[in-house]
Amino acid sequence: MEEVNMTLRIYNTLTRRKEVFRPLRKDRVGLYTCGPTVYNYAHIGNLRTYIFEDVLRRALEYSGYKVKHVMNITDVGHLTSDADLGDDKLDREARKEGKSVWEIAKFYTDRFWDDIKRLNIKKADHILPATKAIKEQVKIIRQLFKRGCAYETAQAVYFDVSKFKNYTKLSRQKLSQKIVGAREEIVADPDKKNPYDFALWFKLAGRFKNHIMRWSSPWGQGFPGWHIECSAISTKFLGQPFDIHTGGVDHIGVHHTNEIAQSEAAFGKPLAKYWMHGEFLLIDAGKMAKSEGNFITLGTLLKKEFNPLSYRYLVLSAHYRSKLNFTWKSLVAAENSLKNLYDFIRKLKEEAGSKFGIKKAGAISKYKKSFEEALFDDLGAPGALAAVWDMIRAYNKQPANFNPRSVLSLLYNFDSILGLGLKDLKSEKPSRKVLALVKKREIYRINKQWQKADEIRAKVWALGYFIEDSSHGPIAKKQ
Ligand code: AMP
Ligand code: ZN
Numbered sequence: 001m002e003e004v005n006m007t008l009r010i011y012n013t014l015t016r017r018k019e020v021f022r023p024l025r026k027d028r029v030g031l032y033t034c035g036p037t038v039y040n041y042a043h044i045g046n047l048r049t050y051i052f053e054d055v056l057r058r059a060l061e062y063s064g065y066k067v068k069h070v071m072n073i074t075d076v077g078h079l080t081s082d083a084d085l086g087d088d089k090l091d092r093e094a095r096k097e098g099k100s101v102w103e104i105a106k107f108y109t110d111r112f113w114d115d116i117k118r119l120n121i122k123k124a125d126h127i128l129p130a131t132k133a134i135k136e137q138v139k140i141i142r143q144l145f146k147r148g149c150a151y152e153t154a155q156a157v158y159f160d161v162s163k164f165k166n167y168t169k170l171s172r173q174k175l176s177q178k179i180v181g182a183r184e185e186i187v188a189d190p191d192k193k194n195p196y197d198f199a200l201w202f203k204l205a206g207r208f209k210n211h212i213m214r215w216s217s218p219w220g221q222g223f224p225g226w227h228i229e230c231s232a233i234s235t236k237f238l239g240q241p242f243d244i245h246t247g248g249v250d251h252i253g254v255h256h257t258n259e260i261a262q263s264e265a266a267f268g269k270p271l272a273k274y275w276m277h278g279e280f281l282l283i284d285a286g287k288m289a290k291s292e293g294n295f296i297t298l299g300t301l302l303k304k305e306f307n308p309l310s311y312r313y314l315v316l317s318a319h320y321r322s323k324l325n326f327t328w329k330s331l332v333a334a335e336n337s338l339k340n341l342y343d344f345i346r347k348l349k350e351e352a353g354s355k356f357g358i359k360k361a362g363a364i365s366k367y368k369k370s371f372e373e374a375l376f377d378d379l380g381a382p383g384a385l386a387a388v389w390d391m392i393r394a395y396n397k398q399p400a401n402f403n404p405r406s407v408l409s410l411l412y413n414f415d416s417i418l419g420l421g422l423k424d425l426k427s428e429k430p431s432r433k434v435l436a437l438v439k440k441r442e443i444y445r446i447n448k449q450w451q452k453a454d455e456i457r458a459k460v461w462a463l464g465y466f467i468e469d470s471s472h473g474p475i476a477k478k479q
Contacts, residue, residue, distance in 0.1 A: 006376040008063055010056075010244075011321060013252060013275040014170055018378055021060075023243050024273060028066050030242030031057060032234040032272065033124060034251060035071040038108035039089040042115055043295030044311060044326065045281035045288035049248040051312055052278040052320035054121040055379055056246065058417040063376075070237040071124035072229050073112075075105035076131050076213045091212060101212050105129070115298045118308040120419040126237045130229035134215045137224045137232040141200045141217075143266040150200060153191035155208075157201040157219050161194055164261045170275060171253040178253075198258050199225035227258040234271070235263065245272035249279055281315075282325045296326070309421050310335035316381040316418060338420065344392050345411065345422050351404040363401050364410050367391035371414055381418075388414060430476040434465050438476050441467065 008021040023029050033053045036042050042050075060067050076090065094101045109129070116123060130137075141157060144150040149163045161167050161175075168175060178196045188207065202208050203222040214221045234242065240263060247256060256275065263271040281288055288295050298308055314334035318324040367387050374383025388411070395402050415422040430438075441456035457467055465476040 006063075006372045008059060008376045009378055010274060010276060011378045013277050016172075019274070021274070023065065024241065027064070028068065029060050029244065030238040031060070031067055031069045032230070032238060032242060032245045033069065033071045034230055034247040034255065035073045035124075035127070036108075036112050037074040037089065038105045038112065039093040040108060041295075041297040041299065042112050043288055043297055044301070045283075045295065046248075047115060047119060047298060047311070048281040048315050048324065049246075049278040050116065050121050051119060051315045052379070053246045054119075054419060055316070055320070055381060055417060056244070056276065057122060058419065059375055059379060062417050068126070068238065069122075069124040070126045070128075070234060072133075072233045073105075073109055073127065073129040074226065074229065075109070075129045076101075076223055088208070088211060088213075094212070105131075115308075118298060118302075119312050120309065120421055128233050128236070130224065130233075131213065133229060133232050133236065134217075134224065136236050137228045138201075138217050140228060140232055140235070140262060140266050144200065144262065147265055149265040151193065152219055153189055155189045155191070155203055155205045156199045156222075156225075157203075158192060158197040159200055159258070159262060159265075161196050161198070161261065164265050167261055168257065170257050170260055173253055198227065198254075200228050200262070201225060227255055228262060230255070230259050231263040231266070231271070234259075235267070240267050241270040242272055244274045244276060246276045246278070249277045252277055278320045279323050282323055285325055288326070301331070306331060306335055307338065309419075310338050313338045313420060316385055316420075319382055320379055341388070341392075341420065341422070342425055344396075345408070345425055346428060348395075348404050348408045348411070349425075349427070351399070352408050363394075363403075364391060364406055367394075368410060368413075375417060384414070384418070388418075428478040430465050430478075431463070434460055434463050434476050437463075438467055438474050442474050 009018050010021050011018050031053075033050075036046060057067050057069055076088075090101045090104055094104045097104060099107075113123070141150060144159065147163075149160050150157055151160055152158075168178075175196060201217060201219055201222055201224055202211070203220055204211055204214060208222070211223060213223050215223060234240075234245070245256070245259075252275075260271050283294055283296065286294070298311065301308060301311055310331060311334070314326075314331055315324070317334060317337075367390060370390070371384045371387035374380040374387060377383070391407065391410075395404075395407055412423055437456050437460050441453045441460070444450075444453035444456065460467055460476060465478060468475045468477055
């Protein structure tokens with residue numbers, strides 16, 4: 001890795017400012033990402049958030065930090081609304097699909113990993129489903145009882161928000177704004193003290209009498225509330241405080257607010273130093289959400305024969321803190337840009353082979369600088385892509401000013417953050433089989449055996465090439 005002279009600045013939702021990133025421990029970064037809820041496919045909005053988090057992780061690694069990345073999988077107890085109302089989504093989906101809740105969770109977790117791989121998103125170093133961390137969640141709830149921040153009713157165990165100062169420090173909402181959203185829940189549990197108190201543990205009572213996933217606890221059989229898993233899993237692997245906690249903007253007001261309350265009340269220390277949130281992907285200018293049923297999956301894109309990395313490119317072309325409206329037209333444009341980038345890399349590879357030895361590395365340092373400046377200024381991926389294209393345009397204008405090898409190696413270096421698969425590009429040179437067929441067809445053609453010549457042309461097409469008859473003879477070109 002070449003030297004990086006830039007300091008990384010990131011926007012901290014907690015302070016509402018861009019701050020210079022300073023890790024809690026030298027050279028190491030603890031990073032926690034809220035993982036998927038696995039009762040359905042991830043939609044491309046969810047995936048936008050995972051791409052932003054991947055770019056963050058890669059930028060930290062590019063800067064020389066050793067990153068310990070932790071993620072949960074929500075495979076239990078995530079209810080139909082953030083106010084803890086309604087059914088358990090997993091239970092509901094299992095009934096709908098006629099499968100067990102465990103099968104549903106396994107199936108959609110596996111599909112999530114398929115998507116992550118296709119998008120070149122690095123897998124977290126430690127991944128734990130909520131159902132594998134019940135002991136740890138119970139432990140934190142017990143600790144909250146000891147600290148006087150939890151109470152029990154016939155239906156559930158709740159966090160007592162009135163016992164935690166600064167409950168809304170992340171969202172900066174007024175508590176009165178929250179009461180409205182949570183009011184209905186008081187009807188569901190008449191013993192709840194405040195409408196904005198949130199569940200730490202649900203008992204098998206009332207609407208959850210027949211809940212399938214259940215565990216023993218000091219409060220009887222039941223299952224954990226949604227927020228507690230992230231407090232338990234982050235602390236298990238990263239301790240407290242850790243460096244960066246991430247998620248989508250929808251988590252600011254409820255989920256992350258509750259995580260902070262639980263973890264900080266339990267351990268008397270801050271949960272994370274920096275909080276980073278990715279803005280939403282919109283569809284037809286509205287929210288794309290699993291519960292809305294308007295969502296597009298990566299599978300939809302694949303069926304339409306898009307390269308999944310074109311979607312990654314599209315996401316990179318907007319800043320992670322800006323809303324991005326998804327349109328098919330914008331995806332086509334992203335795919336074209338990516339194809340052009342790939343074509344340039346292929347050309348560079350050929351030229352790097354023949355022109356090795358020219359030393360003009362100096363010509364590229366300004367592009368490296370502007371790439372890093374953009375990226376290290378709160379992950380400005382659009383600016384970083386602009387630096388890439390500036391360099392490509394300059395190269396195409398005056399190739400003699402550049403050493404193709406250095407340009408190629410710099411682009412590979414950039415791609416360690418962009419993740420567009422530049423190093424994995426296969427050569428488009430036809431295989432020996434294709435070349436042999438082209439030769440054979442040429443003989444038929446010279447002998448005016450048109451039908452046979454056409455049959456071979458079809459075979460070449462089936463192998464992904466077409467034949468162009470030039471003044472120097474036939475050439476096989478990639479379709
Ligand atoms: P979920 O599986 O619903 O818990 O969501 C997984 C991640 O996607 C979370 O970080 C959410 O904040 C995020 N998210 C949900 N909807 C969107 C959206 N439309 N655009 C971007 N991120 C989203
Ligand atoms: Zn979380």
